[in-house]
Each structure stands twice: as structure tokens, then as C-alpha cells.
Amino acid sequence: MKKAARKTVKKAAKKATTAVKKDASADPVAKAPKSVAAKPPKSAAKPPRNESRTALVRRARRINRELAEVYPYAHPELDFENSFQLILATVLSAQTTDLRVNQTTPALFAKYPTPEDLAAANPEEVEEILRPTGFFRAKTKSVIGLSKALVEEFGGEVPGRLEDLVKLPGVGRKTAFVVLGNAFGRPGITVDTHFQRLVRRWQWTDEKDPDKIEAAVGALFPKSEWTMLSHHVIFHGRRICHARKPACGACPIAPLCPAYGEGETDPEKAKKLLKYEKGGFPGQRLNPPQAYLDAGGIPAPPLGAPQGTP
């Protein structure tokens, strides 16, 4: 990795850590991770009928503040050490879990550390490495094409502008915002499947198109909060507010949620639905940040080891 890129990634990581620290110092409760379902709600929250714009903004920001207390260690769940690794991992994460990507990328990054190396790779050898991530032929094409474009058009560096990133093969707005937010420290909203489901459950928007969701939710928050907001929402979707069986009875933001009751409301049964560190299982990252480990998070097992959660 070139010196400048390393510097940029370090800067972005420092910025994200400072933002978390700032949150924690502004709110004494945020110093320790909030325990899940300390006091489950006695009754279902009422859907916010005719909620005014101001009330919606207040409720949305309160949900984000509560989630920041529950997940003070929220972070991107893909393992990466520089912007090139992050863009590759994000492209590979389509249609699979971050865990599966993290178990696969160490071999890819070791064999092809730079865009130049991957641009000149034998596709069959790359396919063999990427096989566990699914759709491995299409993904091989994307990562080799992406690397060629980086070499030919951007001097072998990952560009730090949205308009350049979305021109790269296999890179849409979602991938671009992940890279901007986490490798360049530029605010971005990541509208993945969890984000879409949760913001609709919370009635922050009823839009279905990811770009429209991004615009609607972005308007509820200051730009500086967009990246951490995305991490909080995605962490909550993966651990508690699942697609099929949300653990409502173990959900710390139940009193603010119009969809309370869509899932299991019995606190004991709901507790059994919790995933990753909230359920006492391994996380998705093989190399999680120290804050996650300090909060009791367990690193993911390498490829081939027994799995904790799906």
C-alpha cells in the first residue's frame, strides 16, 4: 500500500474513534455498553399517528443515541487494513455474510496485495480463492476489472470521491459510501438490507428505493452522524431486529418503535434470539477492534473452524 493511502486510512480510523469517544463523554450513560432488555416494555408502543416532522426528527435521533449506548463499539464488520482491501471486501460481501468474506479475504489479500497484482491475476486462481463467497465467477470478474480500472485510471489508488468510485466496475453507491465513510472519513449512509428493513419498521420513511431511503434518512440527521448511524442501525439489524424474528422483548429501543410486537415479545424467549456478542456468540470479524473485545465481543473463527452464528 502506498504511504498516502495508509495515512488516509489511519486518519479515517482515528476520526471514527474520536466520534465514539465524543459520544461517550457527552453522555455519562454511554460510557458502558447498555445492557440489552434491562427493562422490557410492558405494552406495545403506539404507532406515531400523524407524527409531525419535528417529532419524527426527535424520535429518530433518540433511537440513534440509544443505539450508540447499546453498541458503543459499532464498526464496519469487514476486515481490512487499507482502502483497496476495503473496496474488495465490500464488493465480495454481496449475497453473503461479512463473516464469510472475512474468512476468505486473508488468502486473497496475501496473494494479491496491490491493484497491480490483482489486475494481472489468473482469473481461475482468483475464482478458487473466492469460491466460498458464492457467485465467485462474477465476483472474480468484478475484482479483477476493478483493479484494472484503479491501475489504468487512478494510478493504482482508490479514489476518494463518490463520482469516481461509482464509475468502477461492480461499485454502486452502497459500496462507495462504505469506502468513503470508513477509509476516507467522509460521511455516508450505507443502505443495506438491514438498514432498509429497520428504517421502515421505525417509520423514518416508507420509501423502497435505496437512493430515496438514503436521501430521506440523511435529511433527519446531521451529515457528521451518517457513518456511525449506519453502523448502529446495521449492528441492531444483525443482532436484535432480525428480518424474520425480531427480538422485541429484548430490544432496548422498543418504547420508541412503532413495530414493537412484530417479533417475539416474551423477554426470555426474545433473549434466545440475540446474535453475535449480544447472544454470547463470536462476531463476524477475525480481527475486531479493541473496543469490541473490551465489551466482551469474541472474534470470528477462521475458515474451516466451527461456526458460532449464521
Ligand code: SF4
Ligand atoms: S426488535 Fe422489535 S421493538 Fe426492536 S426495533 Fe425491531 S421491531 Fe422494533
